Amino acid sequence: MDELLAAAAKATGMSENMVKRSATARAKAQGTTVEAVLAEWAGVQVPPGATADAPAAEAPAAAAPAEAVEPEPDTTTALEVEESGEEAPAAAPAPDAAPIIVKEVVPAGAIPRWLAALFVAVPLFSLAYLAFLPNGPACGDAGLLAVDPVSGEMVNCDGTAIGGEDQVDYFALGEEFYTSRACTVCHGPGGAGGVGPAFTGGGLLTTFPEGSCAIQQEWIRLGTAEWPDPTYGANNKPVGGSGAVMPSFGTQLSAEQLAAVALYERVAFGGQDLEAAKADCVGTGGETATETTIPAG
Amino acid sequence: MASEAGTTSEPRGSSPLAGLTTRLAFLVAALFFLVGLALFGLAAARLVWPELLDGEAMFAYGRVFPAGVDALLFGWLTVAFLGYAMQAVPRLAGASLAFPLVALGALALVAGGAAAGVTLLLLGENVGGRFLEFPLFVDAALIAGYALAAGVIVLTARRGQGDRLPLPAWYLVAGSVWLLLAAACGAIPGLQGLPAEIQSAFTGAALFGMWAAAAGVGVAYAVAGRTLGDAGFNERLGRIGFWSLTLTWGWTAGRVLQYGPTKDWIETVPVVFGAALVVAVLAIAADFGGALRGRWAAVKASPPLQMVVAGLGFLLVAVTAAFVGTMRSVSAVVQFTAWGSGVEAAALLGAFSLFALAGITQAAAMVRDRKWGKWWGRAVVWPLVLGAGTAVVTRLLAGVQQGLSWLAGVQTGAYENANVGFGESLEPLRGLDFTYLIGLGLIGLGALAFFLRLLALSFGSAKGEPAAPVGFVAQPLRSLLRGAVAVFALAAIGAFAFPAIDSGGEASVLAESTRNFASNPIAELGRDVYVREGCWYCHTQQVRQVRTDLGLGPVSLPGDYVFDPVGLAGARRIGPDLTHQASRADTGSAAWVRAHLADPRADHEWSVMPSFRYLSEEELTALSVYVSGLE
Numbered sequence: 001m002d003e004l005l006a007a008a009a010k011a012t013g014m015s016e017n018m019v020k021r022s023a024t025a026r027a028k029a030q031g032t033t034v035e036a037v038l039a040e041w042a043g044v045q046v047p048p049g050a051t052a053d054a055p056a057a058e059a060p061a062a063a064a065p066a067e068a069v070e071p072e073p074d075t076t077t078a079l080e081v082e083e084s085g086e087e088a089p090a091a092a093p094a095p096d097a098a099p100i101i102v103k104e105v106v107p108a109g110a111i112p113r114w115l116a117a118l119f120v121a122v123p124l125f126s127l128a129y130l131a132f133l134p135n136g137p138a139c140g141d142a143g144l145l146a147v148d149p150v151s152g153e154m155v156n157c158d159g160t161a162i163g164g165e166d167q168v169d170y171f172a173l174g175e176e177f178y179t180s181r182a183c184t185v186c187h188g189p190g191g192a193g194g195v196g197p198a199f200t201g202g203g204l205l206t207t208f209p210e211g212s213c214a215i216q217q218e219w220i221r222l223g224t225a226e227w228p229d230p231t232y233g234a235n236n237k238p239v240g241g242s243g244a245v246m247p248s249f250g251t252q253l254s255a256e257q258l259a260a261v262a263l264y265e266r267v268a269f270g271g272q273d274l275e276a277a278k279a280d281c282v283g284t285g286g287e288t289a290t291e292t293t294i295p296a297g
Numbered sequence: 298m299a300s301e302a303g304t305t306s307e308p309r310g311s312s313p314l315a316g317l318t319t320r321l322a323f324l325v326a327a328l329f330f331l332v333g334l335a336l337f338g339l340a341a342a343r344l345v346w347p348e349l350l351d352g353e354a355m356f357a358y359g360r361v362f363p364a365g366v367d368a369l370l371f372g373w374l375t376v377a378f379l380g381y382a383m384q385a386v387p388r389l390a391g392a393s394l395a396f397p398l399v400a401l402g403a404l405a406l407v408a409g410g411a412a413a414g415v416t417l418l419l420l421g422e423n424v425g426g427r428f429l430e431f432p433l434f435v436d437a438a439l440i441a442g443y444a445l446a447a448g449v450i451v452l453t454a455r456r457g458q459g460d461r462l463p464l465p466a467w468y469l470v471a472g473s474v475w476l477l478l479a480a481a482c483g484a485i486p487g488l489q490g491l492p493a494e495i496q497s498a499f500t501g502a503a504l505f506g507m508w509a510a511a512a513g514v515g516v517a518y519a520v521a522g523r524t525l526g527d528a529g530f531n532e533r534l535g536r537i538g539f540w541s542l543t544l545t546w547g548w549t550a551g552r553v554l555q556y557g558p559t560k561d562w563i564e565t566v567p568v569v570f571g572a573a574l575v576v577a578v579l580a581i582a583a584d585f586g587g588a589l590r591g592r593w594a595a596v597k598a599s600p601p602l603q604m605v606v607a608g609l610g611f612l613l614v615a616v617t618a619a620f621v622g623t624m625r626s627v628s629a630v631v632q633f634t635a636w637g638s639g640v641e642a643a644a645l646l647g648a649f650s651l652f653a654l655a656g657i658t659q660a661a662a663m664v665r666d667r668k669w670g671k672w673w674g675r676a677v678v679w680p681l682v683l684g685a686g687t688a689v690v691t692r693l694l695a696g697v698q699q700g701l702s703w704l705a706g707v708q709t710g711a712y713e714n715a716n717v718g719f720g721e722s723l724e725p726l727r728g729l730d731f732t733y734l735i736g737l738g739l740i741g742l743g744a745l746a747f748f749l750r751l752l753a754l755s756f757g758s759a760k761g762e763p764a765a766p767v768g769f770v771a772q773p774l775r776s777l778l779r780g781a782v783a784v785f786a787l788a789a790i791g792a793f794a795f796p797a798i799d800s801g802g803e804a805s806v807l808a809e810s811t812r813n814f815a816s817n818p819i820a821e822l823g824r825d826v827y828v829r830e831g832c833w834y835c836h837t838q839q840v841r842q843v844r845t846d847l848g849l850g851p852v853s854l855p856g857d858y859v860f861d862p863v864g865l866a867g868a869r870r871i872g873p874d875l876t877h878q879a880s881r882a883d884t885g886s887a888a889w890v891r892a893h894l895a896d897p898r899a900d901h902e903w904s905v906m907p908s909f910r911y912l913s914e915e916e917l918t919a920l921s922v923y924v925s926g927l928e
Binding site: 110115118119122125129130133135136141151154162 | 573587625629842
């Protein structure tokens with residue numbers, strides 16, 4: 001049997017395992033013995049008697065593998081039994097033999113090329129990943145940050161502290177808004193004044209001295225039209241006294257932007273120190289001022 | 298071997314007990330499916346309508362959510378696949394079921410254990426650790442059941458002629474062994490802190506990949522083989538698919554620990570194996586694709602085949618989404634969001650459930666006198682596919698949405714992960730959460746149709762199981778089992794034992810002073826309540842070294858967890874992180890926490906937390922002392 005198998009495998013160009021199973025299936029389908037089929041495929045003399053009832057075997061055995069490479073077209077219909085109303089068991093033995101033979105002769109080892117490529121690519125990717133990134137991405141990549149060894153808090157990769165406020169450049173933000181929001185029309189590009197009061201020469205810090213940045217922001221937010229009191233600022237300037245109108249920027253600027261504009265004006269034109277202005281304007285402005293001085297009406 | 302298939306002699310109907318066992322298993326499994334979906338759906342509904350059944354102990358999120366998941370995994374899928382294996386392995390191996398009485402007993406233990414476990418979870422007896430929630434005696438019953446079931450299935454396979462097994466039986470036989478081994482890994486006592494976290498991660502991955510996915514793919518092959526024969530299936534692909542799927546999945550366990558307090562290499566391994574797992578599933582899908590090419594008429598006519606095809610699609614989605622979420626640049630955004638539950642939905646509700654349904658609808662229809670029926674088939678397939686598809690898409694989208702809003706909040710400084718800003722990150726999810734619920738409802742409709750039809754088919758006279766063509770590449774049982782044990786052992790060493798050993802270590806200063814409750818019985822009681830009530834399903838206790846966690850305080854270290862009796866690091870943030878609750882200015886006091894636990898929406902109207910007013914005064918106080926003391 002083993003010699004027959006080896007010979008048949010050689011003759012058909014398939015693995016022994018497959019040949020054996022093919023032969024078993026074929027033997028069953030044809031009602032003959034496994035040895036007979038193997039012998040036939042191997043081109044050996046068929047043992048007498050074994051093929052007596054195998055008229056179907058006139059198909060050349062060696063050609064069988066090739067011819068059946070295409071799936072048999074009627075397999076499908078035979079398999080719809082389950083839903084076709086027929087009793088499944090009755091139909092089962094009939095399609096039984098056919099698909100198995102078809103299967104056995106399909107070159108079973110063929111792997112789609114794209115899949116084979118993946119099977120090469122993925123181990124390569126894995127090795128490369130393990131070699132180059134065993135500890136994951138470097139600081140700064142993929143959202144990763146550094147950790148301060150003392151506090152355990154996350155810090156920037158260069159070791160500097162991360163702070164919500166520090167990340168915003170209020171001066172630059174304020175400059176952007178000062179020049180783009182028509183402040184320059186009344187107060188001048190250099191803050192020297194025009195229709196509106198001058199900021200330079202101590203003008204700004206007289207009205208809104210250190211510590212009153214919140215009130216300055218409130219003034220920018222409400223303008224002359226919405227300011228609740230007849231006067232404003234430390235020097236009690238009358239609202240609208242100069243004849244000019246300060247517009248309300250409340251709907252145009254966020255709390256952060258309000259703080260930035262106020263800070264820019266104080267630092268660039270009022271001469272206040274940046275850090276002092278930051279302490280004065282950022283965080284303490286906006287909301288707190290809003291709550292205390294919001295007009296009743 | 299193929300030649301046995303045509304004869305209906307010995308294996309078929311040799312024992313009426315075997316038929317009864319399978320029939321019962323399918324019915325019980327279908328019941329678990331309904332109950333699990335109801336609990337799972339209730340948990341999801343609680344996120345949309347937090348006031349729904351609020352204050353009822355049994356329906357608190359921390360109880361219904363794990364009860365629902367465990368009912369689906371340990372009840373529905375496990376009973377269904379074991380029942381299917383006991384019916385299919387005899388046929389595939391060409392032998393009768395070994396020890397049918399033992400098989401019945403095994404299934405009774407498994408189903409009874411799962412039912413007891415789910416009930417105990419609802420009653421608040423959670424012992425902590427995802428997939429490890431059941432109390433010890435339930436674990437013992439389950440493991441005994443798994444051992445008996447695996448024994449019966451392996452012995453049945455051994456009875457088969459020539460000791461050779463076709464491909465579908467590899468999955469079912471090896472899967473039943475892996476189920477036992479996975480459960481045994483989960484039951485190893487004495488692990489604390491991060492090692493316990495890793496134990497839960499590995500057990501989950503093994504239960505998903507080496508049990509549910511393996512058994513599911515086995516069922517898919519068996520169903521397709523029964524309908525189409527093995528024609529067109531590719532021997533080599535089948536072999537490659539089997540070994541690569543089962544070799545890789547267990548190693549992906551660490552994906553839930555990405556960027557966590559564990560060592561970096563523990564987080565690199567799941568990336569590498571996650572990529573390989575996608576290719577493994579592609580190999581299996583390619584095998585089915587080759588076999589089904591040009592035979593779509595057969596698929597159209599057969600609901601079980603449709604379920605198989607859809608299940609493979611969901612499996613591909615699940616492993617792809619899992620891999621994408623494991624890559625650190627993505628993980629930095631979607632970790633702790635709904636992304637993970639999207640992956641779980643694709644696996645549990647999509648792939649595994651559809652495979653189980655395919656097997657049962659086909660088997661039930663073939664065993665009984667009557668057919669399953671075209672319309673009944675459609676009534677199961679369509680709601681399942683549409684519902685699971687909706688669920689997966691909405692969960693993945695919600696994950697991305699939430700991760701991005703966390704990131705945006707951090708960048709503008711407007712968002713604090715622990716306070717009101719967290720509520721703002723939940724706001725955009727409401728619509729997706731609601732759509733998710735609709736998806737779950739659709740799945741429920743399909744499950745109901747399935748249960749009703751199965752019930753109708755379960756009465757009436759049984760008839761001999763039909764012979765069906767069985768081919769496929771065969772492998773000796775002995776070498777299969779050797780390989781299966783080796784594959785599991787490798788994964789258990791590489792993804793469980795080594796990481797667990799490498800994650801212990803000295804207690805950190807912080808842990809020594811704030812988490813060592815040896816002399817603080819009130820906080821210790823509070824921690825027990827925290828574990829029992831499942832607080833850890835929604836609250837993490839880990840600060841990662843990434844941008845999304847800015848503002849949460851010092852980054853977590855392995856040594857922070859050494860005093861935790863179970864894994865409390867958490868993997869999902871439905872509520873804010875609690876690692877440094879004590880240092881929160883406005884919400885860090887015990888009084889505030891206590892008031893918030895009793896009436897969550899009094900202070901934070903966006904909160905979806907259940908009210909814990911059902912706890913006793915003592916428990917409520919203890920829980921607030923524990924939470925407000927976390928540092």
